Amino acid sequence: MNIFVTGATGVLGKPVVKLLVEAGHHVFALSRSERNAMLIQQLGAEPVSADLFSADSMRQVLETTKANAIVHLATKIPPTMQMGKLASWQENDHIRRDGTRALVDAALEACVQTFVYPSFYYVYPDRGAQWIDALSTPVQSHPTQQATLDAEAEVxxxxxxxxxxxxxxxxxxxxxxxPSALEQWNFAQKGLAVLPGARDAYLSYVWVEDAACAIVIALAEAPSGIYDIVDDEPLTRQAFADALANSVGKRRLFFIPNMLMKMMSGIAANLINRSQRVSNRRFKELTSWKPEFPNAREGWMRLAQAKRLLEVAS
Incomplete structure (x- = not known):
């Protein structure tokens, strides 16, 4: 299959491209710089220069590469300390909303058959300890996530x-x-848990390689629709902090007071305080996907092992 990928050099893009190439697909990846082009080539894909926000430019690329499918991973998430400012999301919103619209326009003209877009679970409302998923739970819009919902509408x-x-x-x-996980790790090494919200509220995480595997499997197996890609067992913030503490060799972590976290979080305060216990059940029922790390307890210990190996190697 000929597959066109955006965001190929990002945290999620690199393992996705690697898996696609290993599966025997011919991968073309959008490149915006010479450095990106070199990295794309190292991953085994073919770099392509084009304007993501121009439907004509995208159509030409898709027709030239004879792309059967698109994996749209491009994003620009602001640093954690800037997420509370709406202005910090403008570039990301532009990519998600306008880039996705142009890419869908081009894909329809070029007769592309499959389009995969990774959205984000933050579009869900607070549901306490209740299990939620795309079939059972309507979304709750937020200024920082509206562009993601607009992109979903394009798909x-x-x-x-x-x-x-x-x-x-x-x-x-x-x-x-x-990067966000490494920030959590660094704070944990200092004895701090940066986890806004009630301690019995749920977080939904997914290991990067498990997420990449889900994308590749979705290309091959999933029908049209919206699916949830998360760990089998979302943890409460308290359980998450305990797992993180264990991975850095500490008995417990000190929670930064929630009032202070709300002040630091700005416009994102309401969003990041939600309890979202998301289920991956439907995607697992319809495909062969099974995450390697079913919960953050195992995931954080694996990250700790990786960090130690890097320290030994250096």
Missing amino acids: ERFSGEQRRGIVLRMGSLYGPEA
């Missing part, structure tokens, strides 16, 4: 033209290459 438009459009609502990514 639905693609599906409406008798194509296969797949939205994967990802949990928070964690692993040795995920």
Whole structure:
């Protein structure tokens, strides 16, 4: 299969491209710099220069590469300390909303058959300890997540033209290459848990390689629709902090007071305080996907092992 990928050099993009190439697909990846092009080539894919926000430019690329499928991973998530400012999300919103629209327009003209887009579980409302998923739970819009929902609507438009459009609502990514996870790790080494919200509220995470595997399997197996890609067992913030403490060799972590976290979080305060216990059941029922790490207890210990290996190697 000929597959066109955006965001190929990102945290999620690199393992996705690697898996696609290993599976025998011909992968073309959008490149915006010479450095990106070199990395894409190292991953075994072919770099392509084009304007993501121009439907004509995208159509030319898709027709030239004879792409059968698109994996749209491009994103620009602001650093953790800037997430509370709406202005910090503008570039990411532009990519998600306008980039996805242009890419779907181009895909429909170029006769692409499959479009995969990774969304984010933060679009769900607070449901306490209740299990939630795409079939049972309506979304609750938020200024920082509206562009993601707009992108989902574009994928639905693609599906409406008798194509296969797949939205994967990802949990928070964690692993040795995920910047946000490394921030959590660094704070934990100092004895701190940066986890806003009630301690009995749920978080939904997914290991980076498990998320990448889900994307590749979705391309091959999933029908059109919206699916949830998260660990088998989302943890409460308290259990999450305990797992993180254990991975860095501490008995417990000190929670930064929630009032202070709300002040630091700005516009994102309401969003990151939600309890979202997301289920991956439907995707597992319809595909062969099974996460290697079923919960963050195992995931954080694996990250700790990876960190120790890096320290020994250096």
